[in-house]
Amino acid sequence: MAQNIKTTPPSTKYSAFTNKYIDSMEAAKSDFDYSLSQYGNDSLYISFFPKANYAPLFLPPTFYKGISHRTLAIGSYKNDMQNEAIDNVMMSIYLKRPDLIRTTESHLDIIGPTLEVNHRITPDEQQLTKHVAPKAVEPELEDFGISIYKPNFWSYxxxxxxxxxxxxxxxxxxxxxxxxxxxxxxxxxxxxxxxxxxxxxxxxxxxxxxxxxxxxxxxxxxxxxxxxxxxxxxxxxxxxxxxxxxxxxxxxxxxxxxxxxxxxxxxxxxxxxxxxxxxxxxxxxxxxxxxxxxxxxxxxxxxxxxxxxxxxxxxxxxxxxxxxxxxxxxxxxxxxxxxxxxxxxxxxxxxxxxxxxxxxxxxxxxxxxxxxxxxxxxxxxxxxxxxxxxxxxxxxxxxxxxxxxxxxxxxxxx
Missing domain, CATH: 2.40.230 (Outer membrane phospholipase (ompla); Chain C)
Structure with missing residues (x-):
């Protein structure tokens, strides 16, 4: 997917945020091309297809602790070429263009659920909440000994x-x-x-x-x-x-x-x-x-x-x-x-x-x-x-x- 990114410089009509995002994609493209050449094009193309693992490439640039940890660890991938290539691209951005990083994974933990990048998100795994209209709570009637009678205008x-x-x-x-x-x-x-x-x-x-x-x-x-x-x-x-x-x-x-x-x-x-x-x-x-x-x-x-x-x-x-x-x-x-x-x-x-x-x-x-x-x-x-x-x-x-x-x-x- 990163191969389809345009190499033309961003137009002045883009916003500053868009410009930064395109710059990150440009940096990712060159590093991604290099990663492909290391593992062989044929084997990568055969196994390459869109997964949730590619989310960091398309979301706003974020510093993920798991990527730096896996990159510095010895033998952590076990021939998982796709995840290693993505981690290399993200590490290249962290080292060469740290000014593009907008937030961190720790910050995401505070404001909401963290993004899982190690597991493919499929519809079967989505936890859909069933919204049911709340049942009206009926008021409890208590007998206070008060009786209401229909007015009687007759007297005898x-x-x-x-x-x-x-x-x-x-x-x-x-x-x-x-x-x-x-x-x-x-x-x-x-x-x-x-x-x-x-x-x-x-x-x-x-x-x-x-x-x-x-x-x-x-x-x-x-x-x-x-x-x-x-x-x-x-x-x-x-x-x-x-x-x-x-x-x-x-x-x-x-x-x-x-x-x-x-x-x-x-x-x-x-x-x-x-x-x-x-x-x-x-x-x-x-x-x-x-x-x-x-x-x-x-x-x-x-x-x-x-x-x-x-x-x-x-x-x-x-x-x-x-x-x-x-x-x-x-x-x-x-x-x-x-x-x-x-x-x-x-x-x-x-x-x-x-x-x-x-x-x-x-x-x-x-x-x-x-x-x-x-x-x-x-x-x-x-x-x-x-x-x-x-x-x-x-x-x-x-x-x-x-x-x-x-x-x-x-x-x-x-």
């Missing part, structure tokens, strides 16, 4: 009570009177949705039933003293922090027939009457006196009222025209539903409902004062005035009606 609560009153009067009691037993039970269930942003939906179902015995009533073993089945639903969109645009639905009727002492006439019954009121307005959330007084105030300038009476005989009694089952009218409505907790043992619940068509008006004001003795025993005082000028006027009370009772017994709240 309820109130229950069952109370009774027993009154015994002997036949010869000097003031007269009669013995009787009475019992009253009430259940209030609420399911409310509030996403704490814009939407609120409230649902409340109230059921109340009171029964009483009377020895003076020969026609009825039991009569109702309290009878209520009422649903209140509200759907609101928040306008401000305290105000909501609200649609409210009220529907109420009763469970059983209503009688008077020793009277066979039925004065009320299930769906006689049944009242449904649908109103559109605004709600105000009440949180006064450190949240001791809470509730809502509903003001609706537009309201539709539907009244139904299943017994035609009761039509005129409840403000309907004779022979008609239904009454439809439009007016305005307001509802106040508040709870005032005075202490852990005493609270006041009040509901004020008013509806008017500007021709007739209905006003109901329910008040319940509760004395809570412990978790399960309580006493209630119930006061309920009512105004309705759509009915016949009474000679004593006019359009006003009034109900009141007191009871004590079992109660429970969720």
């Amino acid at each position: 609560n309820g109130d229950y009570y069952l109370q009774f009153l027993q009154n015994y009067v002997s036949d010869n009691w000097y003031k007269g009177g009669e013995s009787n037993y009475s019992i009253i039970g009430a259940v209030t269930l609420q399911a409310n949705y509030n996403n704490k942003q814009k939407i609120k939906w409230e649902n409340k179902l109230e059921m109340k039933l009171g029964l009483q015995t009377s020895q003076s009533d020969s026609l009825h073993t039991l009569k109702t003293t309290e009878d209520l089945l009422r649903y209140t639903g509200k759907f609101g969109l928040q306008a401000t922090k305290k105000w909501y645009y609200t649609v409210q639905l009220l529907a109420n009727t009763q469970f059983m027939r209503g009688y008077k002492n020793n009277d066979v006439f039925t004065y009320s019954d299930f769906a006689s009457p049944m009242n449904i009121n649908l109103s559109l307005g605004m709600d105000y959330n009440v949180e006064w006196f450190g949240k001791k007084l809470i509730g809502t105030i509903h003001l609706a300038p537009a309201a539709y009222n539907f009244k139904y009476v299943s017994r035609l005989a009761l039509s005129t009694r409840y403000g309907l025209r004779e022979g008609h089952h239904t009454l439809n009218d439009i007016g305005s409505e307001c509802t106040l539903d508040l709870t005032w907790t005075f202490s852990d043992m005493m609270k006041w619940k009040t509901r004020l409902y008013g509806y008017t068509t500007y021709k007739r008006a209905e006003i109901e004001w329910e008040n319940t004062i509760t004395f809570q003795f412990n978790k399960y025993i309580s006493s209630n005082i119930f006061i309920y005035p009512r105004f309705d000028d759509g009915t016949k006027r009474d000679g004593k009370y006019g359009y006003w009606q009034y109900k009141e009772y007191a009871s004590i017994g079992f109660s429970y709240s969720l």
Whole structure:
């Protein structure tokens, strides 16, 4: 391979490094030709072919310790003419042109693997590294006792009570009177949705039933003293922090027939009457006196009222025209539903409902004062005035009606 090197002087266009490299090849050529003449051209040409041993001739000039050691040793080649010729060429460069040497084998040992010049490099001997993408390390999950739950915007609560009153009067009691037993039970269930942003939906179902015995009533073993089945639903969109645009639905009727002492006439019954009121307005959330007084105030300038009476005989009694089952009218409505907790043992619940068509008006004001003795025993005082000028006027009370009772017994709240 060294015979094919051009003998023409280097052109000025070559870089300094190239010039030095060509000079080294020129010096190697003359010494290589001399080595060939010493061992015979025929034998050298027969065995000459490119090997890794020739690498020092073509790499940047480097001082190899092994070459100087083999050259100075006695009988080290054992008729290895190729390696001896190459070593002679490199030694000639070391002695005649030391200025061409750029680095040493010791320096190569520091900066990287040394170049092996004594062994032929073949593809079988190459140590190829198989590059495999590193496997992603999965993080280890540790349980710190933290649980994440999906937000639940629904809340549920309820109130229950069952109370009774027993009154015994002997036949010869000097003031007269009669013995009787009475019992009253009430259940209030609420399911409310509030996403704490814009939407609120409230649902409340109230059921109340009171029964009483009377020895003076020969026609009825039991009569109702309290009878209520009422649903209140509200759907609101928040306008401000305290105000909501609200649609409210009220529907109420009763469970059983209503009688008077020793009277066979039925004065009320299930769906006689049944009242449904649908109103559109605004709600105000009440949180006064450190949240001791809470509730809502509903003001609706537009309201539709539907009244139904299943017994035609009761039509005129409840403000309907004779022979008609239904009454439809439009007016305005307001509802106040508040709870005032005075202490852990005493609270006041009040509901004020008013509806008017500007021709007739209905006003109901329910008040319940509760004395809570412990978790399960309580006493209630119930006061309920009512105004309705759509009915016949009474000679004593006019359009006003009034109900009141007191009871004590079992109660429970969720």
